[in-house]
Amino acid sequence: MQIIGNGARVDPTTRIGPFTIIEDGVEIGPENIIGPNVIIKKGTILGRGNVISAGAQLGVEPQDYHFQGEPSCCIIGDNNIIREYATISRATGKGEKTLIGDNNFIMTYVHIAHNIRMGSNITIASGTQIGGYVEIDDFATIGGLAGIHQFCHIGKYAMLGAKSYLNRDLLPYLLASGNRACVYGINTKGLLLHNFDWTTIDEIKRLFKIIYHNSNPDIRMELLKNEKTVYATEFLNFIKGMKRGLCHLCPVYH
Template sequence: MIDPRADVHPSAEIDSTAHVGAFTVIGANVRIGSDTWVGPHVVIQGPTEIGRENRIYQFASIGEAPQDRSYRGEPTRLVIGDRNVIRECATLSRGTERGRGETVIGHDNLIMAYVHIAHDCIIGNDVIFSNAASLAGHVEVQDGCTLGGFTLVHQFCRVGAHAFTSMGAALNRDLPPYCLASGNYARLIGINKVGLRRKGFAEESIHALHRAFTEVLRGRSDRKTRIASLLAETDVAEVRRLLEFIQTSARGILRAGRS
C-alpha cells in the first residue's frame, strides 16, 4: 500500500491497510493508522500521530515545525484523530514547548484547501474549515463549528461550539458558542439559527439562546448581573454553555453588531 516512489523514514509506523501515494515524504516518528489514505506529494514530519480512515490530499504539509521564533527543535507533537479530510495545500503545525507541546485535531473534520492550523491549537470534532481559513497559535475551536473562507483567528482566541463565521471574518476576541460572526474586525450578528436547525437542535433551545443573546450580548445593563440572573433561572443546557463560555473568556467576547 506504499508507493515505491514514496520516501518513508525507517522509524515511521504505517498500518498495513494505509495507503501512501507517489513522491510523498514521511519523516521520523510518524504513526499512521488503519485505512488512512495519503495522496501523492504530501509531506508529513514527526513526531506526528494520525488516526484511522483519514484522507490527506496532495501538497498538504502535516506536522512541520511550528512557525514560532521561540521554537528550537524541541520534539513537540501533532495529534490527528479519525476520519478527517485534509485537502490540498493545508498546513498543520506541531506544538511548541512554551505552549501545550502539541497541536490536537479531533475527529470527522473537513479541512479544505489552503487552511492553516498553527502550533498549539486544539480542534474538536465535526468542524468545517472552508478554503484558506487560518488559525494563529494557541487557538481553540470547539465541536461543530463552521469557519467561512478566509476566516482569520487571532492567537489565544476561542471559537465556541456550533458557531459560524462568514467569509473573510477576522476574529480578535472569543466567538461564543451557537453564535454568528461577520466582518473585519468581526462582530456578533446573532444566533446560528439555520445551522442549529439543520443539526436538529430543538426550537425551544434556539429560542432560549436568542433570548440570552439579546439580554446578555446586546443588553445595556451590567453583563455579570444579567449572566447570573439567567444562570439562576434557566435549565437549557445550551444557554448555560453559552453563558459559562462568556464568563470564562480571557480575551473578551466579540462585540455585538447592530440588530
C-alpha cells in the same frame, strides 16, 4: 516512490501516494488515504480513515519565535478530510500538542498553527488562517479566507463568515462576520441543519439577549447563574474561560 523513515510506524492498510515523505517518529493508523507529495513530519500521530490530499503538510515546525526545536506533537483523529496544500503545525513547548479531533473537513490552503485545540465535525473553508493556541469547538463552521487571532475561542455550532477577521471569543451557537468580526445573532440556519428544534433555538435566543443586552458583566453573569439550564451553564462556563473577550454585537443589531 515514497520516502518513509525507518522509525515511522505505518499501518499496512494505509495507502500512500507517490513522492510523499513520512519522517521518523510518525505514527499512522489504519485505512488512511494519503495522496502524492504529502509531507508528514516527526511528532505526527494520525488516526484511522483520514483522507490527506496532494501537497498537504502535517506536523510542520511552528512559525513561532518561541519554538526552539523541542519535541512536541501534532495529533489528528479519525475520518478527517484534509485537502490540498493545507498545513497543520505541531506544538510549541516540550511535550505540548496540537490536537485535531474527528470528522473535520479542512479545505485547501488552510493553515492551522501551533498548539491549537480543534474538536470534531468542524468545517474550515479554503484559505482560512488560524493563529496559535486557538480553540475551536465541535460543529463550528468557518468561512473561506477568514483570519483568526491567536488565543481566540470559537464555541460549538458557531459560524464565522467568509473573509472575516476574528480577534475575540465567539460564543457557542452564534453567527459572526466582518473585519473585525461582530455578532449578528444566532446561527439559526446552522442549528436547524443540525436538527435543533425551535423550542431550543428560542431558548438560546433568550439567553443571547441576556448576554448582549446587559452591558454590566456582573449583572450578566448573575442572570446566567440564575437560569440554571444546560445552555445557560454552557454560556456561563465559556465566558468564564475567555482569554480574548466577548465578540462585540454588530451595530445594526442594537
